[in-house]
Amino acid sequence: MQTFHIWTIGCQMNKADSERLESALGQMGLSASESTAEADVVVLNSCVVRQSAEDRVTGMLGSLKPLKREDPGKVVALMGCMVGPKTDALERRFPQVDVFMRPQQFDPLIELLGDRLGIDPDGCLGQLTARPAVTAYVPIIHGCDKFCSFCIIPYRRGREVSRPVAEVVREVELLADRGVREVTLLGQNVDSYGHDLPGRQDLGDLLEAVSGVSRIERVRFLTSHPNDMSDHIIDAVAGLDKVCEHVNLPFQAGDDEVLARMRRGYTNAEYRAIVEKIRLRVPNVSMSTDLIVGFCGETDEQFGRTLEMVKDIRFDKVHSAAYSTREGTIADRRFEDDVPAAEKKARLRAIDEAQAAIQAEINSEMLGSAVEVLVEDVRKGKAYGRSRNDKLVYIPDAKDRVGEVIPVKIDRTGPWSLQGRAAAAA
Numbered sequence: 001m002q003t004f005h006i007w008t009i010g011c012q013m014n015k016a017d018s019e020r021l022e023s024a025l026g027q028m029g030l031s032a033s034e035s036t037a038e039a040d041v042v043v044l045n046s047c048v049v050r051q052s053a054e055d056r057v058t059g060m061l062g063s064l065k066p067l068k069r070e071d072p073g074k075v076v077a078l079m080g081c082m083v084g085p086k087t088d089a090l091e092r093r094f095p096q097v098d099v100f101m102r103p104q105q106f107d108p109l110i111e112l113l114g115d116r117l118g119i120d121p122d123g124c125l126g127q128l129t130a131r132p133a134v135t136a137y138v139p140i141i142h143g144c145d146k147f148c149s150f151c152i153i154p155y156r157r158g159r160e161v162s163r164p165v166a167e168v169v170r171e172v173e174l175l176a177d178r179g180v181r182e183v184t185l186l187g188q189n190v191d192s193y194g195h196d197l198p199g200r201q202d203l204g205d206l207l208e209a210v211s212g213v214s215r216i217e218r219v220r221f222l223t224s225h226p227n228d229m230s231d232h233i234i235d236a237v238a239g240l241d242k243v244c245e246h247v248n249l250p251f252q253a254g255d256d257e258v259l260a261r262m263r264r265g266y267t268n269a270e271y272r273a274i275v276e277k278i279r280l281r282v283p284n285v286s287m288s289t290d291l292i293v294g295f296c297g298e299t300d301e302q303f304g305r306t307l308e309m310v311k312d313i314r315f316d317k318v319h320s321a322a323y324s325t326r327e328g329t330i331a332d333r334r335f336e337d338d339v340p341a342a343e344k345k346a347r348l349r350a351i352d353e354a355q356a357a358i359q360a361e362i363n364s365e366m367l368g369s370a371v372e373v374l375v376e377d378v379r380k381g382k383a384y385g386r387s388r389n390d391k392l393v394y395i396p397d398a399k400d401r402v403g404e405v406i407p408v409k410i411d412r413t414g415p416w417s418l419q420g421r422a423a424a425a426a
């Protein structure tokens with residue numbers, strides 16, 4: 001039997017794409033391999049959002065060169081955001097790659113393998129779903145229309161295209177049949193979902209429709225843009241039992257001038273007002289965010305406003321990154337990447353230290369409380385899952401309860417996770 005190995009880097013969208021490709025390759029009769037050296041088909045699902053991610057992909061491609069030389073029959077595919085509309089330059093730079101695929105465009109590889117293996121690939125492309133597990137990602141909107149000045153995504157993933165509600169619901173039903181209990185609806189801008197659909201259904205409508213799928217116990221969504229976070233969506237989070245109380249709302253920078261240069265379309269005060277509204281309407285909601293330090297021209301004072309925002313809002317989680325120029329973006333064309341690397345590092349450290357202390361405090365308030373956890377899997381001998389508000393919880397005595405939602409009494413807390421004991425099975 002032929003084997004494949006998919007190496008994935010980057011965001012949840014990439015992970016979801018890899019899961020779907022894995023499902024298609026499985027339907028073609030290939031089995032998964034742990035090793036790039038042994039696999040007959042190696043797929044690198046790439047990310048170019050940051051230079052460090054791109055460097056890792058380039059490194060992996062370099063390590064595949066001798067393997068391909070030794071075994072010319074090995075199929076090497078590069079997919080994801082590194083692949084733009086034109087591939088000539090990539091083809092010259094990486095001759096070891098047989099197939100280039102843009103995000104979500106699996107057809108070139110499926111067709112090539114269909115030819116080689118003598119399989120009709122049509123049925124395999126029909127129903128691409130995540131592999132069966134307790135939780136699954138479901139992409140609901142592809143691409144992004146926002147064109148933030150620092151971001152390469154709209155150029156690589158294209159304009160926003162929403163999947164029809166009925167199609168998403170069908171996929172979630174299929175996943176539920178295969179044992180999935182929690183779905184995360186994914187988009188670069190998940191809360192702009194539906195603006196391009198007839199009838200203008202929005203994420204609130206979709207959350208309601210997906211909540212109607214029996215056997216699905218929890219629904220999440222990721223990632224939101226502050227400008228698209230409508231009252232209807234907030235009401236859906238507040239009112240629908242299955243929708244978990246967690247919102248990831250990137251703010252990116254705390255200073256209005258930096259926000260304008262980033263083309264984010266809101267101010268510090270407007271962002272704070274949205275957070276306040278969400279917290280007011282959704283009890284126990286947890287909030288996470290993404291931010292960038294060291295954007296072009298960011299002064300000490302301007303960075304200070306980002307740090308202040310982190311301290312004031314007290315997020316449950318912060319994904320922080322140092323700015324790196326991405327070729328072809330608006331920032332690349334118009335601004336100078338002028339904050340020294342050492343300064344970016346120091347700013348990142350200041351954010352991460354402040355946030356670790358905040359997370360430790362927020363989580364310590366959960367000591368002794370009982371939370372509902374969906375047990376996802378077992379890692380290093382310990383079962384783990386997440387609370388409704390997205391806290392990672394280890395439950396050493398729940399190894400035989402994977403797939404169940406169980407009450408857990410929290411007896412240990414730290415900045416990154418909680419630990420607790422499972423209440424006895426009913």
Ligand code: SF4
Pocket residue numbers: 144145146147148151152153154188189225
């Ligand atoms: S909203 Fe901005 S940061 Fe997010 S994917 Fe779109 S362009 Fe990139």
